Structure formats: structure tokens, C-alpha cells
Amino acid sequence: MKEEIDFSRIYSFSKLNMYRNCPKQYYFNYLDPEIAPRKKEFIKPRDYKTKGQAVHGAITLFYHLPKEERSFNNLKSCLFSAWFSETDISKEPPIGESGGFNNIEHERKTYKESLILLKNFFELKDINPHLFLIPTKDIRNSFSDYKDMIQPVNEEISVSGKFDRIDELENGSLRIIDFKTSMNNQDCSQLEFYKLLAELNFDRKVDIVSFYYLSSKKIQNFDVSKVYKDEIKNNFLGVINKIRSGNNFYPRRTRFCSHCDFMEICPVFKKS
Ligand code: SF4
Structure with a gap:
């Protein structure tokens, strides 16, 4: 039940x-x-919500990796896996309007900003x-x-x-x-x-x-x-x-x- x-x-x-x-x-x-x-x-999709959720998701996936696999390259792959819309979780990137993006340039720019946040996270040297x-x-x-x-x-x-x-x-x-x-x-x-x-x-x-x-x-x-x-x-x-x-x-x-x-x-x- x-x-x-x-x-x-x-x-x-x-x-x-x-x-x-x-x-x-x-x-x-x-x-x-x-x-x-x-x-x-x-509820409207918003670019900043997609970014926040993707960065958090990428960090979660990263910590699920074995310690020896926690490299920046793998963190970048985690971001790709975490790039989805909460309103349509099955859609693969680019997610477009469902992620709050006006066009592909907007989505690319937000993706790059997310990568910068993850680079900063990696540089905090707190991966293990x-x-x-x-x-x-x-x-x-x-x-x-x-x-x-x-x-x-x-x-x-x-x-x-x-x-x-x-x-x-x-x-x-x-x-x-x-x-x-x-x-x-x-x-x-x-x-x-x-x-x-x-x-x-x-x-x-x-x-x-x-x-x-x-x-x-x-x-x-x-x-x-x-x-x-x-x-x-x-x-x-x-x-x-x-x-x-x-x-x-x-x-x-x-x-x-x-x-x-x-x-x-x-x-x-x-x-x-
Ligand atoms: S946050 Fe602003 S727009 Fe929303 S219900 Fe409150 S007053 Fe209205």
C-alpha cells in the first residue's frame, strides 16, 4: 500500500x-x-534554479565517486549528468525553455557559469x-x-x-x-x-x-x-x-x- x-x-x-x-x-x-x-x-522554470540544482547535483555525484576518481575532469562529467530540468527530468541537454533558457546561447552561458562554480569548489581542496x-x-x-x-x-x-x-x-x-x-x-x-x-x-x-x-x-x-x-x-x-x-x-x-x-x-x- x-x-x-x-x-x-x-x-x-x-x-x-x-x-x-x-x-x-x-x-x-x-x-x-x-x-x-x-x-x-x-511555477516557471528559472535559469538560476537550473544552475543551482545542477551544481548541487554535480557535487553529489562527485562525492559518490571512489576517492581516486575525484578529478576535475570527472567533476565536469558530473555537471553534464546533472544538467536537467526539474519540470522535465527525462530531457537531455540542451534543455532549452524547460530549464528557463531563452535560447542556446543563454543555456551555454549558464552552463559555463556553473562550471566556474565547480572549478571554485574543486580549488577549495575539500574533495575527500x-x-x-x-x-x-x-x-x-x-x-x-x-x-x-x-x-x-x-x-x-x-x-x-x-x-x-x-x-x-x-x-x-x-x-x-x-x-x-x-x-x-x-x-x-x-x-x-x-x-x-x-x-x-x-x-x-x-x-x-x-x-x-x-x-x-x-x-x-x-x-x-x-x-x-x-x-x-x-x-x-x-x-x-x-x-x-x-x-x-x-x-x-x-x-x-x-x-x-x-x-x-x-x-x-x-x-x-
Ligand atoms: S512575493 Fe510579491 S508578488 Fe509574490 S505574492 Fe508576495 S507580494 Fe505578491
């Missing part, structure tokens, strides 16, 4: 972050009885870490990465999410690594969410969370050894309870609206 998952009770960091950025966008995406069931009709967890190598069908991490935080609510990489440190504690393909500023609540999720799943302490900024080859390490799981849990439950109270879904206009898939039906922009 097919296992039923009640997604309305499961919260990931990206889900909570969407609410924080714009409650209305969250409403359209997850709750609106008219829009949410057919949200795929609204003491791996504790990496995502599935079935990168076109990676739902298990999310499903396997679902953990209850109380009788009603669970959390989940996908890790880019977790290392085991010498003292047996964990270090979580998140690869960034854009130069967004670090977000402490994201670090804390990852720590909570890993500690709930693995019953091990997380001492360090790191952001690897691939465009600048910069690594930021955060010592989270003194941040406590229950404290983090209570902070996130505060946000989740606000969402579940069901009356705070106002539109929040920001510079990110141009990336919102619901702009054409948003009351802020909708033409009367």
Missing part, C-alpha cells in the same frame, strides 16, 4: 522562509484551495572529507532525501529538509555543510534549523555549520555547539503556530517579487 505523507504538517526551512519573505506567496503555494492544488501551472551523509545519487528522483529526514517535533508537527553534506568530526560530533551558488548573506535561522534537523535525525551533536560560497571560494564556519535543540525547536514552533493560526497571509512586496511565480495573480500587481 502506498504510504501517505501529510505534507501540511511537515515544515522545511525553505517553507518557513517563504512565509517569512511573503505570507501571501506561502498562502498561494501551500494553502489556497484554488491555487495550491494546481501550483505547477504557475570524512563524509557522514550525502544526498542520494539518484539526483533526478531525490525525494527520499527529504522523506528520510522527516522527524516529529510534537504530536502534530514534523520538520524535514535536505542536507548538502554532513561530515563526522574527530570527536564524533557532526559538521553540516551547505553549498551556496549565490552570494546571499548567511542566515542564522537556517543554520539553526539544520542543526535541529540533524540532531533529531542522528542523535548526535552538531558542533559546526558551514556555508561554502562557491562564487567567491569563501567558507564561513559557525560554532553552534552552545545553541540548544529545544531552544531552536521552540523558536520555529512559534513561526509554525503563527502560520497555523491561519490569518496572517498578507502580501509583502519586496525586490524578490520579480522572482515570484504568483505575481500575475498577486493582489499587489494584479491588473483590475
